[in-house]
Amino acid sequence: MVGSGIRMYFLVWLMGALVSICHPSKYLKKNNILNSLTILSILILYITLTSERFISSREIADFLIGISTAVMLYLLVNSRSQIRQERAYEKFSKALAGCSYTLYLVHMPILSFIRACVIGDRPWEPDILHLFFALIIVVFVFLYAVVIAHFTEAKTDKFRNIIMSWIKNRRLNQA
Numbered sequence: 001m002v003g004s005g006i007r008m009y010f011l012v013w014l015m016g017a018l019v020s021i022c023h024p025s026k027y028l029k030k031n032n033i034l035n036s037l038t039i040l041s042i043l044i045l046y047i048t049l050t051s052e053r054f055i056s057s058r059e060i061a062d063f064l065i066g067i068s069t070a071v072m073l074y075l076l077v078n079s080r081s082q083i084r085q086e087r088a089y090e091k092f093s094k095a096l097a098g099c100s101y102t103l104y105l106v107h108m109p110i111l112s113f114i115r116a117c118v119i120g121d122r123p124w125e126p127d128i129l130h131l132f133f134a135l136i137i138v139v140f141v142f143l144y145a146v147v148i149a150h151f152t153e154a155k156t157d158k159f160r161n162i163i164m165s166w167i168k169n170r171r172l173n174q175a
Contacts, residue, residue, distance in 0.1 A: 008059040012066035019070050024078045034079050041072040099149035106145050111137070 028034045045068040055061040114137055124130040 008063055012063060015066050015070035016073075019073045019077065022074060022077075028075070028078045031079075034075065038072070038075040038079055041068065041075050044068050045072050098154060099146050102149035102153050103142065103145035106148055107141055110141050110144055114141075 028037070045065070048064050048068045052061040052065060055064070118137075124134070
């Protein structure tokens with residue numbers, strides 16, 4: 001993957017980075033135009049994803065998926081920027097985003113531990129009972145991540161302020 005082939009994937013990454021730094025467009029202020037373009041972009045992404053197997057070059061297929069995803073995300077960001085008040089969905093999304101990195105970090109170790117302790121070497125049959133157990137495990141892992149995030153990720157700003165004030169005081173004392 002390292003070498004000339006990675007250039008195309010760097011462009012795909014840049015498209016995602018560009019979405020994160022682009023400001024909302026002044027031309028997309030009308031909701032009906034924005035909603036139509038958003039639905040069209042979702043449809044184009046769906047077509048791109050379903051037709052990727054017919055494209056001979058994997059890099060070109062990934063590039064097309066990257067373009068359609070970036071356009072769709074940009075339009076979705078524009079539509080979210082027009083919301084004036086924070087509703088339950090926005091509060092839930094912020095809470096979910098507040099623990100997403102912790103969930104990313106802790107889900108695999110805890111799932112491996114649960115598999116070793118509970119499941120063992122036999123794979124589960126996909127029946128109702130085992131699907132119910134899997135749902136309980138997923139909820140438990142999510143709640144575990146929320147608790148860990150509450151004591152770590154949620155305290156990042158407070159910890160950063162303590163460290164910065166300590167560094168600032170130390171500089172003042174040395175001067």
